[in-house]
Amino acid sequence: MEYILKSAEGGDFILGYYYEHEIETTKDKKKAFQCYLKSAEGGNNEKKEFQWYLKSAEAEGGDFILGYYYEHEIETTKDKKKAFQCYLKSAEGGNNEKKEFQWYLKSAEGGNSKSQLIVGSHYDNGIGTTKDDAKAFQWYLKSVEGGDSEGQYILGKFYVNEIGTTKDGEKDFQWYLKSAEGGNIYGQFNLGICYDIGIGTTKDEEKAFQWYLKLAEGGDSYGQNNLGNCYRNGIGTTKDEEKAFQWYLKSAEGGNSYGQNNLGYCYDNGIGTMKDEEKAFQWYLKSAEDGNSKKQYVIGYRYENGIGTTKDEEKEFQWYLKSAEGGNSDGQFNLGNCYRDGIGTMKDEKKAFQWYLKSAEGGNCKSQAIIGSHYDNGIGTTKDKEKAFQWYLKSAEGGNSDGQYIIGCCYMKGIGKDVEKAFQWYLKSAEGGNIYGQFNLGICYENGIGTTKDEEKAFQWYLKSAEEGNSNGQYNLGDCYRNGIGTIKDGEKAFQWYLKSAEGGNSYGQNNLRYCYDNGIGTMKDKEKAFQWYLKSAEDGNSKKQYVIGYRYGNGVGTTKDEEKAFQWYLKSAKGGNSDGQNNLGNCYRDGIGTMKDKKKELQWYLKSAEGGNSYGQCSLGNCYINGKGTTKDEKKAFQWYLKSAEGGNSYGQNNLGNCYTNGIGTMKDVKKAFQWYLKSAEGGNCYGQCNLGYCYRDGIGTTKDEKKAFQWYFKSAEGGDSKGQYNLGCCYLNGIGTTKDKEKGFNWFTLSAERGNSNV
Structure with a gap:
């Protein structure tokens, strides 16, 4: 409709027809009347037109235009009464499009180029x-034989869009050229x-510019x-951003939504003018009023991020909704968000x-990934x-x-498991700049996956x-520098990357x-x-780390x-399931560390720790049963429980198991087994x-006597801080058992043993 509105001389009659019949515009009889009036004043072949409308009116359907002819004394005597009657008849009876078409067809077949154009439009x-x-x-082709520039323009459009004929760029160009030379602005x-593009002719940016x-x-x-x-891009002329801005401004002020959008872009990026995000927003807003869904999306984005306007979530939602409903x-996608x-x-x-589904079905690959996630998790x-x-x-x-x-992860973790495909998708993702794909690709190369x-x-x-x-990449890079993986070892760089990872909230970093500290x-x-x-x-809730923090506070x-x-x-x-934490919590209840002593809770946490396979918890639980603490x-x-602990490599459990075999506690006495477990x-x-x-070794219990x-072994025990070991080492020095007599050393070890509370000294 915009093209018809800007028609050169001779287009008013057709424009009236478009308003009358609601073609690409809102039906408006007043505007139709004005256009017909202009057409009449411009000297159209009114005599023939009048005759056809007279015939049309007699058969019903041409009353409105006939009334116009009577009213304005076009090729007939002015007669306001007849004009009124025609208008009244037209209004009461409504337009009869089928009958009108038949009269236009008769007129067109009689050689009337305007009617030929109208018949073409009807078809x-x-x-x-x-x-x-x-x-x-x-019919459009027939209409242009009379040199009608509108028809020439429309014919060019038919050739370029392959409507009713074979696509032909050269013919398209020729008809646009004729239309343009005839003064039709749409042809021009x-x-x-x-x-500009080189359609049907050699590309010539200078001519395009002209x-x-x-x-x-x-x-x-x-x-x-x-x-x-x-002017903005230097097409057919010297690049000149200020002139570009000025022409966009004229276009925008003329109500052109594309000009308004481009003017917004200029203000947004400081092209040919000072950067001004508020003005940019205002022009984008005007541009979006044409119903263009892409422009509506941009307005939603600006309300979302407060660019050139106050952040407004409700308006953001409304504009995304408009854009979404426009397809x-x-x-x-953003409406889904x-x-x-x-x-x-x-x-x-x-x-x-x-x-998200609509967006995904429309080919939006971001939405496709989101839809995958929704199906994956039932959201x-x-x-x-x-x-x-x-x-x-x-x-x-x-x-x-x-x-x-994500598809790489699917292939890696089991949905159609295929590590080679996983690697290939990680590679594509990584090459596309995805930091997670890059990280996982690194893992593949590091481990040969x-x-x-x-x-x-x-x-x-x-x-x-x-x-x-x-x-995660920063953390693994730190590991590479610390351990010399794919690069030279560098403790300082390792520290720096761990620091970055840590500051980014990564618990591993x-x-x-x-x-490092x-x-x-x-x-x-x-x-x-x-x-x-x-x-x-x-703080990430890792129970092992929580145990270590407890240990550090405890010590x-x-x-x-x-x-x-x-x-x-x-x-x-302990509540997080860490067996070390459970054992040490048992110790807290045993010794009253940070809480009241509680034998039953002590036993409960040792039991949890022991059942979780913790050798310290098993040894502690054994102690509870041997001493009847919190249980019979x-x-x-x-x-x-000592046996489980000992077999798990726990030196305390091994020592206690040795005591059981030495003294026949809970099992048959067996000094050889006792010796073996003491040795371990x-x-x-x-x-x-x-x-x-x-x-x-001193008394030859379960082994050959060897002073x-x-x-x-007493010496090692004494150095380890055992008061009994210190006392026995003192006895060895005092009596020359396995070493030279040395009363002074003996006295010193007795002193240390006494200071540790050994009453035997």
């Missing part, structure tokens, strides 16, 4: 007859496009917009799913792993790096991921940063900083000793086992 739009593109084309505009210039200077807003493009897949997160509307997972729809996989695959094949990463092991490539991909801010790797040793980072690391490592906090952290760890005394159960305990560094092994070995 084109299916008004009063069946839509027929081929017949429309033929499309001719400029032909020269035709756009002619249009623009004549006030055509489309020409002004395209002229702005020429824009990005608008549909609004429903998912409750932005500007109530949360609604089902509606979110529906909009807003029924859980369906197969559909999830198919949507992930579509997203991945569409080039979405998130989809490629789906590809040949290549530590240097692993290092390179971890580096890419890390530099883009992926905290925080833990390894703690390790604990051991002075790439930095000075600092137990306090080590503790602080371990504390942050433990004052890197922090002030605090038994109540130690108890609280052991409790968290049961030596057989004590023996069984002693070799494991247990000072109590070392002392008992000394007894065995030198007895002395050596």
Whole structure:
């Protein structure tokens, strides 16, 4: 309709027809009347037209235009009464499109070029007859024989869009050229496009520029917009951003939505004018009023992010809704986000799913990945792993790096498990700049998953991921520098990358940063900083880390000793299922550390720890049964738990099991087995086992008597802090057992033993 409105001389009659018959515009009889009036004043072949309308009126259907002729004394005597009667008849009877079409057809067959154009339009739009593109084309073709520029323009459009005829760029160009030379601004505009792109003719940007210039200077807003493009991009003229801005401004002020959009872009990016996001927003807003869904999406985005306007979630939602309903897949995607997160509307997972689905079905690969996730997790729809996989695959094949990463994970973890395919998708995702794909690709290269092991490539991909801010990539890069994986060992760089990972909230990075501070790797040793980072690391709910924090509070490592906090952290760890935490929580209830003593709770937590396979918990539980703490005394159960602990490699359990075999507690007395278990305990560094092994060698219990070995094991036990070992070592020096007599040394060891509370001294 815009093209008809800007018609050159002779187009008023057709324009009246378009208003009368609601073709590409709102029906408006007043405007139709005005156009017919202009056409009449312009000297159309009124005599013939009058005769046809007279015949049309007699057969019903041409009353309105006939009334116009009577009213304005066109090729007939002025007669207001007849004019009124015709208008009244037209109003009461309504237009009869079929009859009108027949009269236009008769007129067209009689050679009237305007009627031929109208008949073409009727066939084109299916008004009063069946839509027929081929017949429309033929009638437009007849109309142009009389030199009608409108028909020439429409004919060019038919050739370019292959409507009712074979596509023919050259003919398209020729008809636009004729139309343009005849003064039709739409022909001129499309001719400029032909020269601009090279449709049906050799590309000639200078000629394109000239035709756009002619249009623009004549006030055509489309020409002004395209002229702005020429100046902005240096098409057919010297690049001039200020002139580009000026022409966009003219186009925009003329109401052209494309000009308004481009003017907004200029203000947005400071092209030919000062950057002004508020003005940019205002012009984008005007542009979006044309109902263009892409522009509506941009307005929603600006309300979402507060660009050039105040952030407004309700308006954000409304504009995304408009865009989505207009079929824009990005608008549909963001509308899904609004429903998912409750932005500007109530949360609604089902509606979110529906909009994501529309977007995904429209080919939006971001939405396809989201739909996959919804099916994967049953969000807003029924859980369906197969559909999830198919949507992930579509997203991945569409080039979405998130989809490629996820489909790689599917192939890696079991949905159609195939590590080689997983590697290939991670590679695509990584090459597309996805930091998660880069990280997982690094893992593949480091471990030879789906590809040949290549530590240097692993290092390179971890580096890419890390530099883009992926905290897991930063953590693994730190490992590479610390251990020399794919690069030279560098403690300082390891420390720096762990620091970045830790500051990004990565609990593994925080833990390894703690390790660096604990051991002075790439930095000075600092137990306090080590503790602080371990504390942050433990906030992720990891029960093992919670246990370590409890241990540090309990022993004052890197922090002030605090038994109540130690108890609280052991409790968290224990409830999280950590068997070390459960054992130490049992110790707290046993010794009243940070809480009241409680034998029953002590037993309960030792039992949990023991059942979880913890050798310390098993040994502690054995102690409860042997001493009847929190339960009935049961030596057989004590023996069984000591046995489990000992077989698990626990030196305390091994020593206690040795005691059971020595004294026949819960089992048959067996000094040889006792010796073997004391030996294991002693070799494991247990000072109590070392002392008992000394007894065995001194007295020949379960083994051959050997005083030198007895002395050596007492010595190890004494150095380990066992008061009995210290006392027995003192006896060895005093009596020359396995060593030279030395009363002074003997006295010194007795003193240490006494200070540790040994009453035998």
